[in-house]
Amino acid sequence: MNKDYIITIGRQLGSGGRIIGEKVAAQLGIPFYDKELIQIAAQESGLGKEYFEQADEKKSYSIFGGLFGLRGTIAEEPFSTYYLNNETLFKIQSDVIRKLAEKGSSLFVGRCADYVLSGYPRCLNVFIFADMKDRIKRVADLQKITAEKAVDYIEKNDKKRAGYYNYFSNKVWGVAESYHLCINSSVLGIDETIDLIRLFASKRFEL
Amino acid sequence: MVQKGSPIALGNESVWSLLLQYAIPSVIAMTAMSLYNITDSIFIGHGVGALAISGLAITFPLMNLSAAFGTLVGVGASALMSLRLGQKDYSTANKILGNVLVLNLIFGLAYTFVVLLFLDQILIFFGASSETLPYARDFMTIITLGNIVTHMYFGLNALMRATGNPKRSMYATIISVIINGMLAPLFIFGFKWGIRGAALATVIAQTSMLIWQFSYFRNKQNYIHFQKGSFRLKRKIVTDSMSIGLAPFLMNTAGSIIVIIINQNLIKHGGDLAVGAFGVINRVAALFAMVVFGLTQGMQPIAGYNFGAKQFDRVNTVMKLTVLLATAVMTVGFLISEIFPHAVASAFTTEEDLINIVVPGLRIVMIFFPIVGFQMVASTFFQSIGMAGKAIFMSLTRQVLFLLPCLLILPSIFGIKGVWYSMPSSDLLSSIIAAYLLVSQYRKSYVKQ
Numbered sequence: 001m002n003k004d005y006i007i008t009i010g011r012q013l014g015s016g017g018r019i020i021g022e023k024v025a026a027q028l029g030i031p032f033y034d035k036e037l038i039q040i041a042a043q044e045s046g047l048g049k050e051y052f053e054q055a056d057e058k059k060s061y062s063i064f065g066g067l068f069g070l071r072g073t074i075a076e077e078p079f080s081t082y083y084l085n086n087e088t089l090f091k092i093q094s095d096v097i098r099k100l101a102e103k104g105s106s107l108f109v110g111r112c113a114d115y116v117l118s119g120y121p122r123c124l125n126v127f128i129f130a131d132m133k134d135r136i137k138r139v140a141d142l143q144k145i146t147a148e149k150a151v152d153y154i155e156k157n158d159k160k161r162a163g164y165y166n167y168f169s170n171k172v173w174g175v176a177e178s179y180h181l182c183i184n185s186s187v188l189g190i191d192e193t194i195d196l197i198r199l200f201a202s203k204r205f206e207l
Numbered sequence: 208m209v210q211k212g213s214p215i216a217l218g219n220e221s222v223w224s225l226l227l228q229y230a231i232p233s234v235i236a237m238t239a240m241s242l243y244n245i246t247d248s249i250f251i252g253h254g255v256g257a258l259a260i261s262g263l264a265i266t267f268p269l270m271n272l273s274a275a276f277g278t279l280v281g282v283g284a285s286a287l288m289s290l291r292l293g294q295k296d297y298s299t300a301n302k303i304l305g306n307v308l309v310l311n312l313i314f315g316l317a318y319t320f321v322v323l324l325f326l327d328q329i330l331i332f333f334g335a336s337s338e339t340l341p342y343a344r345d346f347m348t349i350i351t352l353g354n355i356v357t358h359m360y361f362g363l364n365a366l367m368r369a370t371g372n373p374k375r376s377m378y379a380t381i382i383s384v385i386i387n388g389m390l391a392p393l394f395i396f397g398f399k400w401g402i403r404g405a406a407l408a409t410v411i412a413q414t415s416m417l418i419w420q421f422s423y424f425r426n427k428q429n430y431i432h433f434q435k436g437s438f439r440l441k442r443k444i445v446t447d448s449m450s451i452g453l454a455p456f457l458m459n460t461a462g463s464i465i466v467i468i469i470n471q472n473l474i475k476h477g478g479d480l481a482v483g484a485f486g487v488i489n490r491v492a493a494l495f496a497m498v499v500f501g502l503t504q505g506m507q508p509i510a511g512y513n514f515g516a517k518q519f520d521r522v523n524t525v526m527k528l529t530v531l532l533a534t535a536v537m538t539v540g541f542l543i544s545e546i547f548p549h550a551v552a553s554a555f556t557t558e559e560d561l562i563n564i565v566v567p568g569l570r571i572v573m574i575f576f577p578i579v580g581f582q583m584v585a586s587t588f589f590q591s592i593g594m595a596g597k598a599i600f601m602s603l604t605r606q607v608l609f610l611l612p613c614l615l616i617l618p619s620i621f622g623i624k625g626v627w628y629s630m631p632s633s634d635l636l637s638s639i640i641a642a643y644l645l646v647s648q649y650r651k652s653y654v655k656q
Contacts, residue, residue, distance in 0.1 A: 045214050047515035051593070082594035084511045089521070091293040116294060165449065168290065170299050 005122040005205040007107045007197075008114040010165070010173065013157040014135030014142075014150075016185050016193075017128040018109055023194050025107040028201070033100060034109040038081075041096045042133055047084075052093065055086040110161075114179065115169030126197060127179040131186035161189050180204075209459070220271045222524045230505025236377045237497035237557065243384040245490050247391060251405050252487075255342070257561040259402050261479045262342025264486025265335045265470060267337035269347060273354055274361060275459035276318055280310045281362040283452030285369035287444065288431075292370065297430055298442075303368060305437025311362045315355035315554040322351045332534035334470035339479050346402045353410030360413045363420040370431045375423070379416045387412035394483070425632050426504035449538040461607050468614055469626060477564065484564040485626075487555045488572050497531040499580050503587035511591035519652065526588060533580030544573040564623075567652035569629040579605070582634070585641040589648070597644060605637035 007024065011017020019035055026034035033040075038056065042049040070167045094116040100106055101117055108117075114125040130138075132154075140150040158174075165173035178181055181200055201207065217225065252260045254412035284307045291300040322329065330343045350357075360383075367376040385407050396402025424432050466489075473481040506529040513521040544551060583604060590598035610633040617625030617632075 017261050024261075047214075047512070048517055051515050084591065085595075086514050087290055087293075090290075094294060119295065166443075170291075170296060170443075 002122075003134075003205075004105045005124070005201070005207075006101055006105065006113075006117055006120055007124045007126065007201060008106065008117065009109045009126050009128060010114065010179065011109065011128040011176070012135065012139040013154055013161070015128045015130035016138065016190050019187065020128055020190060020194055020197065021109045023190075024197050024201075027194070028107070028207075030105040030107055031100070031111075032107050033097075037093060037096060037111060040100070041089075042092045044096055044099075046090070047089075051084055052089055055089045058152055064165075112165055112169045114173060115165075116186060122205055124181070125179040126200075127174065127176075127182045128193070129174065129182065129183050130184060134186045154159055168198045180196060214512060214516070217377065217509055218516055218518060218521075222509065222521055222528060225509050226502075226505055226525060226528055229503075229508060230502050232373060232377055233504040234498055234501030237379050237501040238494075239381045239384045239597040241490070241494045241497040244389055245494060246491050247405055247409070248487065249549065250395050251392045251402055252555040252561075253557065254392070254404075255401050257483055257558040258309055258338055258479060259342045260337040260556060260561065261483030262335070262402065262438070263346060263405075264482050264489075265330055265339060265343045266334050266350070267486065267489070268333060268466045268470075269329065270458060271463040271466070273318060273351075273357060274455050274601065275463065276314050277311065277358040277361040278459060279449060279452040279456040280307055280314060280358070280634070281452070282455050283448030283450065284310075284362070286451045288369040288446050292431075294644055298311050300370075301433050301434050302437045302441055303444055303448075304431055304439055306431065306448075307362050307366060308359065309438050309440055310445065310448075310550055312355060315358040318358075319351050319354045322354075323348070326351070334474045335465050336474065336479050337359055339482070342402050345573065346406045348404055349406035349410060349445055351408075353413065356410060356413050360417045360420065362629040363417070364444050366431075367423070370429075379420060383412040383416040386415060391441055402559035427445075448581065458599070458606075465607055465610055465614075465629075468611070469629075472614060472618045472626050473623065476618050476626065480561050480564050480569075481626075483556075483561055483624055484568050487552065487561075487565050488569050491544065491551060491569065492540070492572065492576070493538055495576070496579070496583070498536050499583050502529055502533055503584055505529075506584065507587060507591040510588055511593070514592045514652070521597065525586065528625070530581050530584050533584050535580075538577045539579040541573050541576040544569045544576075567624075570626045571624065572630045574631040576631075576640070577639045579634050582638040582641045585645045588645065592600040594648075601641050604640050605633055609636045 007030075009017055009021040011021075022032050035056075038049060038052040041047075041052050066160060090112075093111060097108060097111065097113050097116045100108075102142065113125070117123055132151075135154055136147050136150045139145075139154055140147050143150065143153065144147075145153070162173040165171070169178075171178035181197070183193055183196065187193075188196065248260060251263055251390060284303050288300055289302050291297075291303065326344060326347060327340065328345065331338055333343075333456065335343045355635065359569050360379075364376045364379055367373075367379070381594075390408035390411055391405050394400045395402075398404060423429070426432055470482050473485055479482075484608060506525055509525045510522055510529075513519070513525070547567040548569045549562065552562040555565075556562060560580060582601070585596050586601040588598075610629055613629035613632050614626065617628050619625065621628060
């Protein structure tokens with residue numbers, strides 16, 4: 001029986017999700033994919049990296065965004081004919097995610113990986129969030145901005161990520177039912193949260 | 208195996224063969240649609256009379272509006288469907304199918320009810336006179352009763368495309384045109400049912416295709432088929448579809464409003480026959496424009512992919528090729544209209560009064576047609592590289608932004624000729640803008656390298 005497993009990490013900005021994911025993957029000895037996905041997707045498809053970066057985790061649809069509006073009354077071509085819109089880029093990226101998942105156990109951060117791999121039998125979907133004050137501190141330190149600016153940035157980012165996730169997946173971002181495990185990283189801190197996730201994973205996957 | 212649409216093919220195969228491969232199905236479907244429109248006008252023109260053509264022309268915006276509502280649901284849902292199918296999320300995809308059917312039913316019934324209730328007032332507002340109203344009313348009553356069929360037919364056709372059956376949806380379009388082409392003359396010339404016969408033929412043609420689509424989607428063997436429970440409306444599906452479909456819907460509505468304004472002006476300055484004349488001219492122009500439209504659809508994936516892959520030489524090649532073909536098509540239309548306008552007009556009617564309005568009108572409207580090909584290609588170029596905003600803007604310049612002020616000013620100075628002058632003026636101005644935007648984009652992209 002195939003012993004490979006997948007861990008996906010959804011995370012709020014400033015919750016330490018990326019670091020946690022990276023360390024969990026390192027400790028388990030499995031590949032870690034965050035922004036690396038973009039590089040791989042660009043290589044596989046031949047399209048420039050910047051297109052994936054632009055589309056990354058930003059909802060493409062304001063009322064007038066992402067338009068198919070130029071075609072008169074006749075209904076339209078399927079997505080495969082539009083290479084540079086967010087849907088096709090998302091599809092290319094999710095194909096990459098699936099391919100990497102086939103290669104062996106892996107850990108993915110963001111990009112609706114939990115939805116993309118929902119058919120995968122041995123999958124653990126984690127959502128990492130944190131207290132607002134910790135998030136503000138992290139973001140302000142990392143981005144070298146004031147606390148007020150950080151609050152603004154966080155709120156905007158949460159909206160964008162939720163929009164992206166809610167649009168492309170069929171679930172709701174940050175809601176308990178979308179995941180197997182939701183952890184507030186402020187409670188135990190980064191290192192202990194890592195341990196907890198590893199414990200959960202080892203029990204789930206019988207490692 | 209190199210699949211259609213795969214990056215390898217788009218990045219490497221001969222641009223010319225790729226263009227043919229993508230454009231031909233599009234062009235065929237578009238041509239079928241405009242042939243349907245033209246043949247209907249021809250049958251009515253010869254079988255019923257010049258005033259009937261005017262009556263028919265009054266109804267165009269109403270029919271466009273109906274199709275726009277169908278698009279509001281269909282375009283958005285098929286986009287959503289593609290997204291879910293791309294993720295192999297078949298259960299949601301099935302729900303989308305069910306939801307589309309129900310939404311189309313609701314919109315269709317609401318539309319039918321409202322339109323039938325206020326039919327006369329609507330038609331008069333659109334430019335019907337006491338002479339043309341009976342024709343318009345007769346035609347529109349039957350079409351509106353069959354409106355639900357129209358909505359569902361377009362909606363399911365869109366979904367057929369999204370589920371990877373573009374050929375099937377193309378056949379549906381072609382066959383419905385053929386059926387209409389056979390029934391309309393039978394009803395109009397054979398049974399002498401007049402303009403009602405034309406409407407009936409259309410509804411029957413669409414109904415038979417709808418039945419065929421139904422049988423396809425009922426087949427449980429297909430990935431996507433009608434399922435119990437998929438008919439309950441899901442808020443997420445409805446709101447997502449409509450927010451995607453809102454933009455094309457608004458574009459369609461804007462186009463319809465423009466036609467209404469044109470017809471109102473024509474009634475004022477030229478009378479009923481002028482409205483009919485515009486109907487004829489519009490159909491002729493649309494024939495060529497739809498072919499070019501199909502070409503630009505074919506160009507989309509090629510230009511888009513290669514632009515993203517920074518293979519700008521291939522982008523150049525496909526652009527040049529498409530502009531060349533588009534201009535050639537439009538020039539044919541231009542030549543036919545300028546050299547043989549009388550023959551063109553006579554195809555639709557034998558009545559001298561109508562012909563005498565069509566001939567000068569056609570000549571004026573088509574004057575800058577050859578450069579419109581370029582304008583359409585440029586607009587689609589921006590869409591294929593992901594700059595939808597610019598693309599929409601360019602489309603609006605030709606259909607609304609320049610046309611509207613021209614229509615408000617020129618007819619008061621030049622009378623009916625003012626209406627005709629508005630169109631080529633709009634063509635010219637929008638093409639200049641298109642050229643400017645295209646050149647600046649080219650400079651930007653090449654300098655970036």
